[in-house]
Amino acid sequence: MKKLFVFAFILFASIKLTAQTDGISYQALILNPKNQEIPGQDVSGNIFPNKKLEIRFTIINAAGVVEYTEVQSTMTDSYGMINLVIGQGAPSYGVFTKIMWDGTKKDLKVEINLNGSYTDLSNQALLFTPYAYHRDIMATGDLLVAGKVGFSGDLIVEGTTDLNKSLTVKNGSATQLTGSLDVDGAVAMNNAVTVGGATSLKSTLTVDGAMQVNNSFTVTGPAVFNDLGVRTLNVKSDNSAFVATFENQNGGNGDGLLIKLGRTHGAWNGSSYLNIENPLVNAFDGQINTVKGWLNGGSFSPIQLLNLMPATFIAGAMAQITNSITSSINDGLNLPIGFDAVVVPKTLILPEVEIFPGITMPPGIPDIPKVRTPKVELPSFEILPAIPNLIPRIPNIPTDGLPNLSIPEIPSQVVTNSLTKENQYVTFQDKEGRTTGTIRAQSTKDFRDNTILDNVYVLNVVASFTGIDLLGGIASGSAQISNLTDRFNKLGVEYSSGNGDYAEWLERIDQNEYLSAGDIVAVKGGKITRDLSNAEQIMAVSHHPIILGNTPEKGKSFMGNDIAFMGQVPVKVMGSVQSGDYIVANSKIKGYGIAIHPDKMKAEDHVLAVGRAWDNMPNEGPKMVNTVVGVHNGDWAKIITKIEEKQKLYEDKFDKIEATMKILDKKADNLLLIDQNN
Template identity: 25%
Template sequence: MRKSKIFFVQPDPSSSNPRKSKFNLGYIQSGFYLNLFKCLVFLIMAIGASSNLYGQIPSAIVEFEGKTGILIPRVTTAERDAIVDPKDGQLIYNMTDDRFYYFSDITDTWRRVSIDGDTPPGSTGTGEIPHQPSLGADWNVRGNEGADVFSSDPPLLGNTDYKPIVFITDDLERLRITEDGIVKIAGDLEVGEDLTVKQNVFLNTEGGSTSINGPTTVGGPAMNPATFTGPVQMDKTLNVDGATTLNNTLDVDGVTTLNNDLFVTGMSSTQLTGTLDVDKTLNVDGATTLQSNLDVNNMAPTHLTGTLDVDKTLNVDGATTLQSNLDVNNMAPTHLTGTLDVDKAFTVGTGSTAMLKFDPAKNLTSEDAFANYPLQITGAKQGMAIEVNAWQPDRNFIAFFSKGKDGTGAVEMRGRIEPNNNFLVNDFQMLAENLADPDMASESPDGSVQADDDTTFNAQAGVDANSMTMLPASGQTYSEINGEQLAEFIVLCVELIGAAITLGTSFTSIFDPLDIFEAALALAISAANLGMYIGFTLANLGIAYESGSGDYAEWLPRADTTEILHFGDVVGVIGGEVSKEYILADKFMVVSAAPAVLGNMPQTRHESKFEKIAFMGQVPVKVRGTVHIGDYILPSSDGDGLAIAVHPDKMKVKDFQRIVGIAWEDSKKENEKDLYQMINTAVGINQNDLARVIDQMQLVMNQMQEAIKEVNPAYEGFVFDTDSGVNGVNLSPDFTVSASHRSKIEEYFADKTYETQEELGQLVLDALVDVAGVNLTEIPVLENMLTNPEYAQKAQDYYAQKLVEYKNWMEQLKRNN
């Protein structure tokens, strides 16, 4: 039987042409079920066209019945592509790849009907829109091989319109893909392998919890940080390899172990409500605020390299070691209830407000016990040194005040610290020694002197030329020197220089041994005063006395304001004025060294016109010769400020009204060769009251002897020297004078002869040694000047030059004052 084409037609009600039109199955969206349906329809039609095995089925449009199948048009790929104007749903069999294809108007391509499960690989990615699948992209009814390997033509499962896709089991919705691509899963989701999420993940939005059983890495690059908006609970270890930034509170209920550094930056606070245990170093770069105690236990040291500010109490139970300064500012008090031990210098404050104040409650009155004194200094071989910066002589090194009975007000009481050491630097002691050194006394034009043995001595020997000259330059000051002591020192030097000039003038111009002797003795006394001042006042070279601040003194006016007076000088008082040149005076008193109480204080600018005179108590007095306790201390009557000691059994009547005081110590045998010694003397005991009575008795006896002499001119009576005197009677002084008194020196020189100036000088030297007891070894300039007239002239010129220099320095001190 010949084969022929069969057309299946159906009237088309919408067509105006009554002729037959092609069979139209209508538009059905392409897909897996559509392809299956098409195959079934053509199969039925083929079977129905050949035979009717089961009878006609009224409900079907076309019925195929038979046992041989239906043959679809078979073409090659080229023939398929050559079909003109294919219609949607048109079916062919491609003999090139042995596959069924249908034409789709949606994609305007031939789509393969997948059956055998050899679907080609698909796209390299998902979610790429728009996506138009190619010919072999439909899902295989038997499943697809290589579906997990994506290429440019992936297998597709779904729809092509804006509708959701729903997956159900047990007639219940389990998974929904919305028309926007959102995947919603009604039940649990179990992922057997890796889960990669490129965007945000929201967990437990309506409840529940998230459990992570394995290692978890949170975060990525710096631009993709992990953010937790709610609490994060971790039952086990949290390992963080990178940096951790906390913008809010970190609450840790258990133990926290940090194996590396902990940095809290951004000026953020770190609050620890419990104990902070640090096994090793705790480094804090910024400010640290502790609201409670800071305990450092186990005797462990605490090292602070910067400032420690404590607003309130700092309690330290153990020893505290400060390697640097301890500053207590804002005028805040520092209270120490225990002992303060300071190994080195202790400096209190700077500037004009610095003050060290002791105000203890100790009120023990016994002055014999060391422990009863509030300020105690023990140890070492020295006591206490005070250095002040003022040059003015009206400044005190130390002042004493006593409160009134009611505890208010104050009475100034002056005293001194014994021994007082090194008020002047050693250079000035060397200067004083140079003034009494014969090698310093005469300068040749080349700056040297020529001694008797033709040995050359430098005029600046013993003085470093690089460090200083004989006198400091104008404007130069020495902080070690107090102005009052320096002025006293210069005055003594000027006195010595003047005495040396006077001696040189007397010895080279006149031949009166008495005048030369008095000039030489004045030089010896000046040298002794300077040495005593340096030894006692400045250097404390073993010379001291124990009566410090032991007298009551008053300021009395000087008879001669240019006269040089020093403590220990004996002065006469006439009309309330004092002078050591008053040989016959109303009373003889002593210049006080350190009065305990000083009255009649003048204004400061007038102090130079007054002198402190001891009225009562114990004072040091310059005494010549041997002294025993209980000796009366009398003026030397030489007008040199020195005193002599007279045993009570050897006192003359006129001596009693000239008594200065009573010696309360013996002179020292080792110092007997000194011109004088400082002797502790009690003054003001009214020991002169008997003198007037005795003087009146002697006056009566003189008058009686005068009457007897008138009756018997041959009568040789003894006339007493009284203040009233006797007319016509030549009386010699009847009071004790020193061995160097002019009357005794006149007797000494009365039978002495000399031929040359050198012999005269030797005669005076002998008198100085034999009569005045001068130790020439301590004043070698005397021997050189009196044995060498040429040397004396050079010495006079040298001292004249030094006198100008010292007076200039004195003027500088006055300007500083």
């Protein structure tokens, strides 16, 4: 009899678990709908062998909602059979591994596509949970397992898990906790522990083996680490005492704290440390030993102290200082100045003049030529000869045989892969993350930038040689040069906090005006200049600000300078200074100030004051003075108080004069009355 369906294909189908894979095994025999069954006869043409087709599986829950759909392309074998695993096809809806097998009814709908469209093949109930091993387990009550439980897949616990006995993870397998793990008792970890998220330990943690922490590790109680290796250690505490204590209980030569960075020492050239010779050590060797003897209980007189400075050094220093000054004068005046020879140039007195133009005659008759008067010239001649050296250069004082007190040559060699000031060993910040200081590495370039290439540093060295006391100046300058040499030979780290000033970038009025650190400037309309006329405010150019505001747009920084608004800043000053003096802009020497004692300050001086000196520098000449700027210290209140005191004094005097005038007026009235009565 002929089939009633378009495709009545299913002769046999089975569904079972595939334990080794994620899926349900599905088998079916596909029959050819065009052939008829003949009772008692085998009709080989009924099967549908070696045919390509598509099968669509749909899993529907008890509420009739589709949970999963997939399509698989396959081919029947020579017997018309297909063998598929539901869950390994191309899903068009849902995820097979996320189907919740919670024991409720589910239906499996099967469709077949032979000629471009799908036709229902079957729709049958799955009356059992298709897994002998469950991916997801939902237990609304207690789950009691008397025997061993083996998890070959993932175990996901959404709620709290209480482990009243030991938890053992064997076979070297990793255990990952992405949520919280609360342990009230002791935990012994004999091998590696990897924690991907936050871990809070409220009791003792004993680790005998290596422990790797890739994320935050919070310890609320005391912790002892005998050997701790971490990528980043962040210690936070709300503690009135010390946050961290590093104690080495070794009774010998044990050390404290070792910090290493991943580059090479700034002065290590690969085989030795860069070094420069101190030019003053040998020269002052005798004097140094003499002073050592005095410091060890000896006695000395003032004349012995004065005689310590070798005469050759005094002569050498004076000669070099004088030569430096004369060289500046020669260059400033463009000496030598001379005159070229005075020469009268060739002069034309009478030009050539044509008197008669000439006549062209007929053929056979000679032409009458032109008639010209010759030109008359006065030849060139020298009136005064050249004087090449009318004002010669000022000659230098010979320094042959005299010691050299110049700044030593600092090597410019840059070490390969050198540590630099960008490598910070320790950084100090406030609670908002503003850097207040650092302990950082140094390279030879950093050292040069901070010393011989720093105008402020060089000016201070020069200032050490100046002053009324010649001997003191030479000794001070020599010490500066010796200290520079010693600093280079100990190059390694620097302790940096700037000069403690807050600065902002301000644009210059004249882009071509050159301003450098320490210059005193006037502010006009938010721009700066050394011209003090009509100044709205007096400020100073910052050296190394610890905080910089009003950062200019990229490519415009050269148009302005960093100006100190508040804090300590080195300021250029001419003349001696005492701590507490006002530093007042000097209109005669642009960029420099002078020191004025508070008792000698006038109203106009306050208008030009940039701040108050925090240095004692009695030497004359130019220098950099540490000056506090932008800090209100009651100066104007003191001035107003003085004005009020004077005003009160004037008012008291006026009251006395007024009282005297009243007495005199009354006496005058009495005299008039007496006169009238007589």
